[in-house]
Amino acid sequence: xxxxxxxxxxxxxxxxxxxxxxxxxxxxxxxxxxxxxxxxxxxxxxxxxxxxxxxxxxxxxxxxxxxxxxxxxxxxxxxxxxxxxxxxxxxxxxxxxxxxxxxxxxxxxxxxxxxxxxxxxxxxxxxxxxxxxxxxxxxxxxxxxxxxxxxxxxxxxxxxxxxxxxxxxxxxxxxxxxxxxxxxxxxxxxxxxxxxxxxxxxxxxxxxxxxxxxxxxxxxxxxxxxxxxxxxxxxxxxxxxxxxxxxxxxxxxxxxxxxxxxxxxxxxxxxxxxx
Amino acid sequence: xxxxxxxxxxxxxxxxxxxxxxxxxxxxxxxxxxxxxxxxxxxxxxxxxxxxxxxxxxxxxxxxxxxxxxxxxxxxxxxxxxxxxxxxxxxxxxxxxxxxxxxxxxxxxxxxxxxxxxxxxxxxxxxxxxxxxxxxxxxxxxxxxxxxxxxxxxxxxxxxxxxxxxxxxxxxxxxxxxxxxxxxxxxxxxxxxxxxxxxxxxxxxxxxxxxxxxxxxxxxxxxxxxxxxxxxxxxxxxxxxxxxxxxxxxxxxxxxxxxxxxxxxxxxxxxxxxxxxxxxxxxxxxxxxxxxxxxxxxxxx
Numbered sequence: 001x002x003x004x005x006x007x008x009x010x011x012x013x014x015x016x017x018x019x020x021x022x023x024x025x026x027x028x029x030x031x032x033x034x035x036x037x038x039x040x041x042x043x044x045x046x047x048x049x050x051x052x053x054x055x056x057x058x059x060x061x062x063x064x065x066x067x068x069x070x071x072x073x074x075x076x077x078x079x080x081x082x083x084x085x086x087x088x089x090x091x092x093x094x095x096x097x098x099x100x101x102x103x104x105x106x107x108x109x110x111x112x113x114x115x116x117x118x119x120x121x122x123x124x125x126x127x128x129x130x131x132x133x134x135x136x137x138x139x140x141x142x143x144x145x146x147x148x149x150x151x152x153x154x155x156x157x158x159x160x161x162x163x164x165x166x167x168x169x170x171x172x173x174x175x176x177x178x179x180x181x182x183x184x185x186x187x188x189x190x191x192x193x194x195x196x197x198x199x200x201x202x203x204x205x206x207x208x209x210x211x212x213x214x215x216x217x218x219x220x221x222x223x224x225x226x227x228x229x230x231x232x233x234x235x236x237x238x239x240x241x242x243x244x245x246x247x248x249x250x251x252x253x254x255x256x257x258x259x260x261x262x263x264x265x266x267x268x269x270x271x272x273x274x275x
Numbered sequence: 276x277x278x279x280x281x282x283x284x285x286x287x288x289x290x291x292x293x294x295x296x297x298x299x300x301x302x303x304x305x306x307x308x309x310x311x312x313x314x315x316x317x318x319x320x321x322x323x324x325x326x327x328x329x330x331x332x333x334x335x336x337x338x339x340x341x342x343x344x345x346x347x348x349x350x351x352x353x354x355x356x357x358x359x360x361x362x363x364x365x366x367x368x369x370x371x372x373x374x375x376x377x378x379x380x381x382x383x384x385x386x387x388x389x390x391x392x393x394x395x396x397x398x399x400x401x402x403x404x405x406x407x408x409x410x411x412x413x414x415x416x417x418x419x420x421x422x423x424x425x426x427x428x429x430x431x432x433x434x435x436x437x438x439x440x441x442x443x444x445x446x447x448x449x450x451x452x453x454x455x456x457x458x459x460x461x462x463x464x465x466x467x468x469x470x471x472x473x474x475x476x477x478x479x480x481x482x483x484x485x486x487x488x489x490x491x492x493x494x495x496x497x498x499x500x501x502x503x504x505x506x507x508x509x510x511x512x513x514x515x516x517x518x519x520x521x522x523x524x525x526x527x528x529x530x531x532x533x534x535x536x537x538x539x540x541x542x543x544x545x546x547x548x549x550x551x552x553x554x555x556x557x558x559x560x561x562x563x564x565x566x567x568x569x570x571x572x573x574x575x576x
Contacts, residue, residue: 006380010366017368085364089421092327092358093381094350275329 003095004103011107015073021111024069028119031065032058036123037130051127051137055144058120059224062148063217066116067155068180073108074159075176078270079169087275098267101164105156105263112152120145143248147223150255154216155180157262164269187215216258223251278305279338280429280460281326286335288321288484295321297484299335303462305428308455310471311464312568313481319464320361322481323431326462327358340428354382357427361434361464363418367407371398371417374406375424384425396420397446412443419450429460436463436470448474468568480571488571492564499570501562502537505546508556509534522549535560 015021035057078101081087090100124141159176166172191211195203203211212218281303288296296318303309313319324330325337328344337344342352365374375389393399396416398409406414415435422430430451436444451461451474465471471478478495480488488495509532513523526536538546543559550557562570 003381006377010369010377013373014366014368085360085362086366088324088329088360089358089363089365090381091329092353092356092360093378094353094383095381096350 003099004106007095007100007103008106008110011104012110015107015111020073021114024112024115025119028065028115029122031061032120032123033126035061036127051124051141054123054127055137055140056225058123059144059148059221062116062144062151063221064184066112066148066152067184067217069115070108070112070152070155071159071176071180073111074156075163075172076169077104077108077160078163078266078273079166079172080163082273082275083169091275097271101160101263101267101270105153105160108156109149109153112156113149116148116152117145120148144224147220147252147255150252150259151216151220153259154255154262155183157259157266160266161262161269164266164273183215183217188218213254216255219251219254219258223248223255279303280305280340281462282336282338283322283325283332284336286325286332286337288318288325288330289333294484296325296332299484299486301479301486301489303429303460305460306455306458307477308451308461308463308475310468310475310478311462311481312466312468312471312478313464314466314572317481318484319481320433321484323358323433323462323464326429326431327356328353354425355428357422357424357430359415359418359422359430359432359435361437363414365406365414365417368405370405371402371409374417375420378421379424382425389420392420392423393417395450396423411438412440415439415443415447419447423450423454426457427459429462430454431462433464434466436465444470467565469564472564480568482572492567495567495571496562499562499567501566501570502539503543503562504560505536505538505543505550506556506558506560507534507550507554508532510553510555522551 032054036054078087081090087100091097120141124138158179162175162179163172166175191208195208212222279302281301283299283301286296286299286301287294299318299322301322311319311322321330325332326339326344328337328339328346328349331345340352340355342348344352369377371393372389375393376386379386379389390399390402393402396419398413398416398420401409401413406417409417415438419432419435422432432451436447439447451463455461463471463475468478468480472492475492477491478488479486480495488498490498511532513526513528513534523534526534528534536546547557
């Protein structure tokens with residue numbers, strides 16, 4: 001435990017040093033503030049909480065941005081250190097390999113968590129100060145931030161799996177971008193195409209549910225856009241949330257599984273890897 | 276308490292079809308300073324990585340301080356080891372102090388002792404600078420400092436002095452000498468035997484994954500049977516100096532009247548006694564360590 005924390009602390013400090021934390025926090029805060037004030041402008045006439053609208057737009061943004069940040073943070077974590085030669089020295093210390101992976105994961109999740117909480121939190125506070133107080137929306141906003149961090153954790157684990165599997169950094173970077181494209185863009189487009197072509201013959205509602213759950217980005221989308229009826233109304237996914245019939249806790253468990261399984265696989269593979 | 280720090284029995288390590296180390300037996304004891312010599316790719320680094328448990332042997336057993344370094348109990352062993360990798364890589368964004376503090380925490384050593392350690396390796400003045408700004412020599416010194424954390428019982432240094440200037444090399448060997456006097460086992464790898472002269476008690480020569488020689492430098496001289504040479508200069512032609520044709524039998528004639536004769540160690544004084552009075556600049560040329568090393572590499576190939 002102690003060794004894991006030492007490594008996590010080092011990763012956090014590295015993140016602070018090389019401006020990763022600063023850059024991602026500023027980026028997320030800037031985008032969140034823009035969405036909060038520009039995107040929430042039409043709410044005056046329909047009388048809904050500006051925060052609720054912001055949740056919809058922010059979670060749509062998170063689906064693109066958070067996995068990208070997570071993959072960029074993580075793809076280099078193992079292969080980069082092996083490449084530079086720092087891993088051989090680290091492993092010559094009284095540290096188990098699983099402690100190295102877990103420590104790095106904790107550190108990277110900490111960096112991403114800090115950036116998300118602060119970046120999005122600033123937007124939330126700014127809306128509050130602008131006079132939108134709706135305690136219920138705050139709960140949903142908090143849940144959105146927490147699930148964004150969880151989504152980040154999922155893609156950090158996937159990035160580690162890539163990092164453990166390949167032999168050089170360039171390949172790892174390429175695969176990481178490929179993973180991002182696949183889960184964030186191509187998967188949904190392909191699914192949509194299949195749905196249109198199939199006209200509901202093979203891909204029935206239960207099949208669609210399963211297909212959606214196979215993509216962590218979609219699990220996140222279901223979790224946030226169907227979280228409350230008020231939100232799902234704006235998000236245009238009114239029917240979807242009720243037809244999946246999956247509660248928030250099931251979706252959270254699925255996201256957690258998406259985080260734990262690749263991480264466990266990375267640890268198992270790293271234990272056998274040559275350094 | 277055992278004095279055998281490292282015991283390797285019948286160790287072979289394959290990478291695919293390449294045998295990096297083959298059928299190697301090696302025992303390293305406490306208080307010994309051992310030079311591990313071989314070409315690049317002779318298996319030195321693989322051998323050291325096996326001692327650290329970073330690489331498992333394909334065949335055979337490795338015991339370090341009585342334990343398998345690649346097994347679960349390895350953490351206890353590794354706390355007693357110091358390792359300096361070849362071309363040590365450190366995190367460029369951390370300062371010297373931070374780097375050493377990070378490694379000290381991992382080894383559960385008090386961080387307060389680090390300042391003295393940085394002083395000892397001579398980079399106290401640069402301790403607050405980032406490692407990225409360090410010269411090669413400074414990085415190597417910091418690398419040595421982390422290897423020295425917690426007074427290890429065994430130090431494994433992979434080509435520690437390659438690329439260092441002579442002054443730095445000298446202070447490096449001074450520190451290593453101190454450690455050996457304190458009873459630590461020090462293993463130094465190098466691709467030049469000559470560099471290790473006077474620094475090591477024992478030399479292990481590797482060639483293509485095999486151990487081709489193991490002993491003190493004097494032992495190696497005997498084993499290699501590279502013979503000393505008597506060299507002298509004659510003012511006139513050999514036949515004019517000494518009468519009798521067989522007097523110069525076996526001698527080779529060089530430029531400027533230089534004569535050379537290779538003979539066994541035992542026959543040396545006999546040869547010297549038989550020299551004519553006119554001989555000048557008489558010297559005994561012993562094989563340099565590089566000659567010795569070349570002989571071993573040739574013998575094993």
